[in-house]
Amino acid sequence: MSLLALPLPAQPQDPLRDQESDRLTLTDGTQLQGMLLEESPRNLEFLEVVRPPGKPMFAVIHTISANQKKSLDKVSGEDRKQLEKLVDRLRNHTQIRAAAKDSLTLKRTKSAILETDQAWQYQGDRFVLISPLNEDMTRTFAVRVDQIFQAFEHWLPPKQKPNSPIQIVLFYSIDSYSAYLKKIGLTIDNPAVYVPHTNQVLIGSDLGAFQARLELAHARHEAILAQWSEREKKLPEDLNQLAKRLKDAGWQPDTIVTEVQTRREAWQRDFKKAQAQIQVTDRRNQTTLDSLINQATQHLCHESFHAYVENYLYPQGEYEVPIWLNEGLAQLFEHAQFENGTFRIDLPPKEILASLKERLERDNGMSLQRILQTKAGSFILFENLHEGRLDYDVAWGLAWYLVFQKQLFAPGSLDRYVHKRNLPAPTVEETFGESVSRVQAEWVAFIRQLPS
Known part of the structure; x- marks a missing residue:
């Protein structure tokens, strides 16, 4: 059997050719396509949507001085709703660009x-x-x-x-x-x-x-x-x-x-x-x-x-934040990448990931059960500040799993893992919506497939 190889069509230059978007033109001629997030007399925040040829789409947030803006065209109605959905899908794959x-x-x-x-x-x-x-x-x-x-x-x-x-x-x-x-x-x-x-x-x-x-x-x-x-x-x-x-x-x-x-x-x-x-x-x-x-x-x-x-x-006077969650997310941001003037969280740190995979080979995720059963409480209290019994690599891995597999940063999602102090603490099953063993199995499989 022989196949006729045909040239692939060229990748479009416009990353949003199928989606109407806001268009920002700067005084130096730069044009950005995406969505305006916020505008004030001093500056504006604009989320640029980028689709590199052959690579996944991502977003970049720019902080731009108001005097750099030449023109701004915003979409509305149904187009804006669709744009907001697109931006929401890119939430975890957004880079924050540094101001000058x-x-x-x-x-x-x-x-x-x-x-x-x-x-x-x-x-x-x-x-x-x-x-x-x-x-x-x-x-x-x-x-x-x-x-x-x-x-x-x-x-x-x-x-x-x-x-x-x-x-x-x-x-x-x-x-x-x-x-x-x-x-x-x-x-x-x-x-x-x-x-x-x-x-x-x-x-x-x-x-x-x-x-x-x-x-x-x-x-x-x-x-x-x-x-x-x-x-x-x-x-x-x-x-x-x-x-x-x-x-x-x-x-x-x-x-x-x-x-x-x-x-x-x-x-x-x-x-x-x-x-x-x-x-x-x-x-x-x-x-x-x-x-x-x-x-x-x-x-x-x-x-x-x-x-x-x-x-x-979640102020600690009103809420209890599980130690693994507070510390896991803190590590997620701690090990974010400053790369070419941008700040991004969607690249797993190699050393922590390697350490976690080695641990999984030893205990197959049993450390996850242990960390989930750690007493809830604000990790910023001095008496348990960075206490040694917390498995930091596991806390990071669980936070990473929830963010990139369970959309933890979606509106309202984080609230289910935090509870008010005047209410009884939910069980692990109530929090995750499934048994601890099921959470463990899914988490282990997710971590193992992450590229080292």
Whole structure:
């Protein structure tokens, strides 16, 4: 049997050719298709729908300054209902794009916590960021915190409004962070914490101390390169003087040329070696800095999620949130990916997934039953903060399963796993709508098929 191979039709350029959508045109000529989420005098949030040729469709949320908008055409009626359904289907596969760092407004402020009158402050819509780091680093974190809270709001829209914004405090060093925890009577080993009664997220890292060392190293490198530059300017004259001395000593002209050239090449090799050493050191320092930034960002994501749950979703005075749920979702956001300026949650972290699959080979999901029977309660209470008996990989895996298999982020879905304190706690069967053994079997099968 022979088959006639026909060329496939070209992929359409318009990702929404079968769906009417909002169209946003920017002053620089950029055109976005998707749905307007929110618009204010200051900026607007626009969800762009993207369908790469041969790949799954996804969405990107852009935060755009109002003065960048040239025109906006919105659909209505039945077209809008269909568009909303499409956007809802893409909810879990949405990327949050960062705003421009330079567009953020920082101001100097006095901070009693940081014991300085030279801290930076950034006022977000749902938080206040206080930082002792330099301006550029503070802007980096301000952009990321904005993305993180925008992600929270997109996947889990707020149910209530707190009396005051969440305060996020970055510390200069682990030592200064630890000293402050001791001052307020907290004895924990975590590098970050959410303190409910003060509504503060405290982030410890050595970013400030490392930055200070980086500045010293940079100054030394600049001084070394400046010395080489000065020597380079004098090199022609030094070599001319060498040639004269060799001539006076009776050297032959050809020999003098060879010697001068040898000296010039040796000097150039030494110069390049010095430059290479500095470049290697700079790259190593940048790698360390990036690692510290990523660690601090992960801790910030984790603790900010607990703060968001407390402030905007389920305050612990009224609700009980199961430990596995609070901690599992916090990890889902903690291990989200910052990729090409976007924040996304739909890529499973390799290390946790590998650890969980190894566990499943050992116990075939029995750890899931254990974690589901862990006493419900807010995980942000100090007496059980990050307690060791919780299986973190299992908590992450259960949250991942509920989000991407059971549509946990669909409107109203999360409520079934949380209960009010004045009501009896539901059983696992009542919560999940099926037996624990059935939940276990479906969960194990789902986790095992995830690509490593």
